[in-house]
Amino acid sequence: MTAPSGCVDWVASVLLAAWERQEFEGRYRGADEFRALAIDPDDALASWRAATLPATPWRPELGTWFDEWSADWPAADRLGLTRADRLVAALAVAVELEPRLRPLVAALGDDPTHRLPSVGLAAELAGCVGLQPGDVRAVCASDGRLTWYDVVRVLPVSGRASSLDDRIVASAWLVGAGDTTAKDLPVQWVRPRAGGRLRAASRRSPGVPSAVFGADHRQNAETVAAGHGAELAALAGVPADPVSVGRLARSAVLAGAPVVLRCDQVPERWVLDAAERAAAFGATVALSNNRRARWVPPPGWRDVVVEPLDCGARTVRWGTALTKVGLEASPEVLEAVGVEFILGAGAIDDAATRARVAARRRKVDRAALRRAARRTVWRDLTSVARPGLSGVVWADLVVSPATQRQLSEIAGALGNRARVLDGWGFGGRPGGRGYHLLFAGPPGTGKTLGAAVIAGAADLELWVVDLARVVDKYLGETEKALDRVLEAGQASGAMLLFDEADALFGRRGDVREARDRWANVEVAYLLQRIEEHDGVTVLTTNLSHNLDEAFSRRMSRRVDFAVPDAGLRRRLWRMSVPGSAPVADDGALHTVADRFELAGGAIRTAALNAAYAAAAEGGQITLGHLVRASVQELAKAGRAPTRDELADLAPLVTPVWGTA
Structure with missing residues (x-):
C-alpha cells in the first residue's frame, strides 16, 4: 500500500529543477524576513515569489512523468486523493525513503536546521504538475484528506509565524514501516455472513448509511459486510478524537470494508459526529446497536434488524x-x-x-x-450481580413437604426446558421461553437456599442481582442496568435471583406529583421487560403484598415459604450444630426448637452465637447458651418473650433487651 517506487526518482528530479530555478532567480527567502512588516507574512511572501520566480514554465516532461507513476497508486485511488494530495504525499514519502534528498530540501528552504519539506516548498512545486500554489496549501490544512486519513502529518515549527514553514512528514504506513489496518485502534476485522435484506437495499441505494440492530455486534458487522458485498467489515467503538476517526476511515477504505461503529454505550451526538466524519471521506458507515429501543437513527438512514441465531x-x-x-x-x-x-x-x-x-x-x-x-x-x-450459593443439595434444605414438592417440580421443569421448548415446540409461542418464579415468605425461611438448590439440581449457574447496582435515582438508569443483567443472564443460561424484589418491582401508586408518574412508568417497564425475558428468574420477597399485582400473571410459579414448625426446627437445630461441637445435653436442642419459633436463618445465627459464648467461657454449649442466643434473635425481630412466657427457662436468661 506504499507509494510507487517511481515517486522517489520523480521528486529528486523536481527538487533539482527547483534548485536550478532558484540559482537563476536568487535564493529562496523564508517568511521570517517579513515578520516585522505590517502586512501578513504569508501575503508578503506570496507577493515576493510572484515577482521573483522565473516566468519560464516547468519542463513539461515532469508533469507527464508524474501522471505515469501516480496512476499506479492503489492506496491513493481508494482514498480519493487529488492531484495536489498526491504531490504532497510523494514529496513527504521521497524525503523519508531517500535521506540523501534532505540536504537539498534544507538548501531550497534556505534553512540548514530543517531538512523536512515545508508547506511552502510543496507550494513552490505545484507548477510542475499544472497546479497553483494555493491548491497545495489547501490540501495541507487540518481538515484535508491528507491529515484526516493520516497520510501525512503537518508539524508546526516553533517560533515561526507562517503556516508555510510547517513541516510535512509521511506517516509510517505510507512508507511501509507501519500497518494500514490501524492495529493500535480497537478494531475487529470481521468476515461476512448471509445478509440478503441489506444486500438488496444496498443495490437500490448505495452509499446510504445503515443502522443495524441485533443482539451481537460481530454478527451485525458480518451482516453489513455481506450486504455490501465486502470481504471484510471494520467493527470498532466510536473513536474518541477526529484523528482516530480519520485513521479508522482510512483503514476501512484501503481494505474496501464498511465501517461498523458500536453505538449502544455512547451518546448519540458522538455517534453521529463520528459517522459523518467517516462518511465524508468515502467510508461506508453502519451503526451497530444491540437493542433496538435504545437509539433511533436519523431520517435517511437505512434501518436493518438482524435476527438472533436460532x-x-x-x-x-x-x-x-x-x-x-x-x-x-x-x-x-x-x-x-x-x-x-x-x-x-x-x-x-x-x-x-x-x-x-x-x-x-x-x-x-x-x-x-x-x-x-x-x-x-x-x-x-459481574458488574451488576455476584455468584450465588453453589454445591448445596436437597439435604441442605429444610422446608415443609408441600414446599419441597413444589421445588422438586420446578427443578424437573428446568431440567427439561430444552426438550419442551425446542423439541416439543412450546418455545415458539409468545412468552413461552421465559420461566419466572416468585418465592415469598418471612426472612430466613429458605428462599435463597431453595433457589440455589433447584439451580444446582437443574445444572444452572445462580447469580444474585445486586440491587444497589441496579436501582438508580436518575431516570432511565435503572432500566438500562436491568437490561444489561437480563441480557447477560439470558445469553449465559444462568438463573437470576432478585433478592428483596419488592424494592425493585414495587406496587404502583396514585400519581400526586411528577416523581410518582415516573416511578409508575419505571415499574411498568420492568414488568414488561421481565415478561420479555427468555431466561430463568427468581424473585424473593418478605412482603409479597408490596409487589405489584401485575407480577402474579407474569410469574410461572409461586412458592410460599412458611416459618418451620417444631419438627422442622429440630432438624434445623441439628443441622446448625456440627457433630463435633461440645454440646452438654442433646436434649437442649430439642428444648429450644420446641419453645422458640425461629426461622432457619435465625436458628443458624443463634447456634453460632451460642457457640461463641460457650467458647469464651471455656466450657460446653449448654441450654443456657442456646436459650439466651434464641431470645436475642427474637428480640432482633421485635418478638422478645417476657419472663412469664419463658416460664421455667427464665432463670437461664441474663438481662436481654425486651425481656421483663
Whole structure:
C-alpha cells in the first residue's frame, strides 16, 4: 500500500529543477524576513515569489512523468486523493525513503536546521504538475484528506509565524514501516455472513448509511459486510478524537470494508459526529446497536434488524468456531451447548477461543465448552450481580413437604426446558421461553437456599442481582442496568435471583406529583421487560403484598415459604450444630426448637452465637447458651418473650433487651 517506487526518482528530479530555478532567480527567502512588516507574512511572501520566480514554465516532461507513476497508486485511488494530495504525499514519502534528498530540501528552504519539506516548498512545486500554489496549501490544512486519513502529518515549527514553514512528514504506513489496518485502534476485522435484506437495499441505494440492530455486534458487522458485498467489515467503538476517526476511515477504505461503529454505550451526538466524519471521506458507515429501543437513527438512514441465531445456527457456529481454533466436539455436544447458551456469533467465537486456551486435547467435551461459554458472558454479569450459593443439595434444605414438592417440580421443569421448548415446540409461542418464579415468605425461611438448590439440581449457574447496582435515582438508569443483567443472564443460561424484589418491582401508586408518574412508568417497564425475558428468574420477597399485582400473571410459579414448625426446627437445630461441637445435653436442642419459633436463618445465627459464648467461657454449649442466643434473635425481630412466657427457662436468661 506504499507509494510507487517511481515517486522517489520523480521528486529528486523536481527538487533539482527547483534548485536550478532558484540559482537563476536568487535564493529562496523564508517568511521570517517579513515578520516585522505590517502586512501578513504569508501575503508578503506570496507577493515576493510572484515577482521573483522565473516566468519560464516547468519542463513539461515532469508533469507527464508524474501522471505515469501516480496512476499506479492503489492506496491513493481508494482514498480519493487529488492531484495536489498526491504531490504532497510523494514529496513527504521521497524525503523519508531517500535521506540523501534532505540536504537539498534544507538548501531550497534556505534553512540548514530543517531538512523536512515545508508547506511552502510543496507550494513552490505545484507548477510542475499544472497546479497553483494555493491548491497545495489547501490540501495541507487540518481538515484535508491528507491529515484526516493520516497520510501525512503537518508539524508546526516553533517560533515561526507562517503556516508555510510547517513541516510535512509521511506517516509510517505510507512508507511501509507501519500497518494500514490501524492495529493500535480497537478494531475487529470481521468476515461476512448471509445478509440478503441489506444486500438488496444496498443495490437500490448505495452509499446510504445503515443502522443495524441485533443482539451481537460481530454478527451485525458480518451482516453489513455481506450486504455490501465486502470481504471484510471494520467493527470498532466510536473513536474518541477526529484523528482516530480519520485513521479508522482510512483503514476501512484501503481494505474496501464498511465501517461498523458500536453505538449502544455512547451518546448519540458522538455517534453521529463520528459517522459523518467517516462518511465524508468515502467510508461506508453502519451503526451497530444491540437493542433496538435504545437509539433511533436519523431520517435517511437505512434501518436493518438482524435476527438472533436460532438453535440450529448456533450449533453450526459452534462447530465452525471450534474448527478455526483447532478444536472439535461431537455433534451431541455442539447441539447441547447450542441449545443451552443463547449466544451471538461473536460470543460463540470468543468462547471457542477461551476453550482453546484451556484445552489439553483436540476434542473437547460439553463441560469444557460450558465453562468457556459462561466465562464469556460473566464479564457482563459481574458488574451488576455476584455468584450465588453453589454445591448445596436437597439435604441442605429444610422446608415443609408441600414446599419441597413444589421445588422438586420446578427443578424437573428446568431440567427439561430444552426438550419442551425446542423439541416439543412450546418455545415458539409468545412468552413461552421465559420461566419466572416468585418465592415469598418471612426472612430466613429458605428462599435463597431453595433457589440455589433447584439451580444446582437443574445444572444452572445462580447469580444474585445486586440491587444497589441496579436501582438508580436518575431516570432511565435503572432500566438500562436491568437490561444489561437480563441480557447477560439470558445469553449465559444462568438463573437470576432478585433478592428483596419488592424494592425493585414495587406496587404502583396514585400519581400526586411528577416523581410518582415516573416511578409508575419505571415499574411498568420492568414488568414488561421481565415478561420479555427468555431466561430463568427468581424473585424473593418478605412482603409479597408490596409487589405489584401485575407480577402474579407474569410469574410461572409461586412458592410460599412458611416459618418451620417444631419438627422442622429440630432438624434445623441439628443441622446448625456440627457433630463435633461440645454440646452438654442433646436434649437442649430439642428444648429450644420446641419453645422458640425461629426461622432457619435465625436458628443458624443463634447456634453460632451460642457457640461463641460457650467458647469464651471455656466450657460446653449448654441450654443456657442456646436459650439466651434464641431470645436475642427474637428480640432482633421485635418478638422478645417476657419472663412469664419463658416460664421455667427464665432463670437461664441474663438481662436481654425486651425481656421483663
